Amino acid sequence: MKKNIKKDLIMAPMPVLIIGTYDENGVPNAMNAAWGTQCDMDKIIISLSNHKTTDNLKLKKAFTVAFATKETLVESDYFGIESGKGINKIEKAGFHAHKSEFVDAPVIEEYPVTIECEMLKLEDDEGDYRLIGKVVNVVAEESALDDKGHVDLGKLNLISYDSATHSYRVIGDIVGQAFHDGLAIKNNRKDMK
Numbered sequence: 001m002k003k004n005i006k007k008d009l010i011m012a013p014m015p016v017l018i019i020g021t022y023d024e025n026g027v028p029n030a031m032n033a034a035w036g037t038q039c040d041m042d043k044i045i046i047s048l049s050n051h052k053t054t055d056n057l058k059l060k061k062a063f064t065v066a067f068a069t070k071e072t073l074v075e076s077d078y079f080g081i082e083s084g085k086g087i088n089k090i091e092k093a094g095f096h097a098h099k100s101e102f103v104d105a106p107v108i109e110e111y112p113v114t115i116e117c118e119m120l121k122l123e124d125d126e127g128d129y130r131l132i133g134k135v136v137n138v139v140a141e142e143s144a145l146d147d148k149g150h151v152d153l154g155k156l157n158l159i160s161y162d163s164a165t166h167s168y169r170v171i172g173d174i175v176g177q178a179f180h181d182g183l184a185i186k187n188n189r190k191d192m193k
C-alpha cells in the first residue's frame with residue numbers, strides 16, 4: 001500500500017561534487033555541492049546559495065568539479081561544512097591544488113576525476129543561484145580509465161549524497177545495460193538480456 005508523505009522530498013541519487021575556484025588573491029577554494037547534474041552534452045548545472053564559491057565565480061567565471069570518493073569522503077564533507085572566507089580549506093584538509101591547464105580554476109590533486117568548466121551563466125534567483133558551466137576538459141588519473149581511455153566508474157568508489165538520512169553511499173555495481181535491456185519488452189522477447 002502506498003502512503004503520501006507530503007513534501008518529504010527525496011531525489012536520488014544525488015552526486016557529491018566538489019567545486020574548485022580561486023579568489024581574488026589566487027587562494028584555491030573547494031565546496032561540496034549535491035544539487036547538480038549534466039544538462040547537455042557539454043554542460044552542467046548546479047544550484048547554489050550565497051557562498052565564498054559564488055563570490056569567486058563572479059570574479060573568475062571559471063570552476064572545476066571533482067567527484068568525491070569513499071577515500072576522500074572526510075575531506076569532501078569538510079568542504080561542505082566550513083566556508084572558505086578567510087581560510088584555505090584545501091590546505092587545512094591536507095589536500096593540494098594546481099591551476100587547470102584550461103580554465104582559471106584549481107584542480108585538486110587528490111580527486112581522481114575533475115571536470116574543468118568555463119562559467120556560462122550564474123543566474124541570480126533572489127539570492128539563490130543556478131550555475132551553468134561549459135565543459136572544456138576532463139582530467140583523470142590513468143588508473144581511473146579503461147583500456148579505451150574512458151572513465152571507468154568500476155575503478156572508483158564514487159559516493160552519492162543520501163538526503164533522506166544525510167549520509168553518503170558508495171555507487172555500486174553495473175546491473176544492466178541502458179538503451180538495451182528494455183528491448184526485451186519492446187521486441188516482446190522476455191528471454192533477451
Ligand SMILES: Cc1cc2nc3c(=O)[nH]c(=O)nc-3n(C[C@H](O)[C@H](O)[C@H](O)COP(=O)(O)O)c2cc1C
Binds near residue numbers: 079
Ligand atoms: C553533502 C552536502 C551537499 C551540499 N550541497 C550544496 C549545494 O548543492 N548547494 C549549495 O549552495 N550548498 C551546498 N552545500 C553547502 C556548502 O557546501 C557549504 O555551505 C560550504 O561551506 C560552502 O563553502 P564556501 O563558502 O567555501 O564556498 C552542501 C553541503 C554538504 C555537506
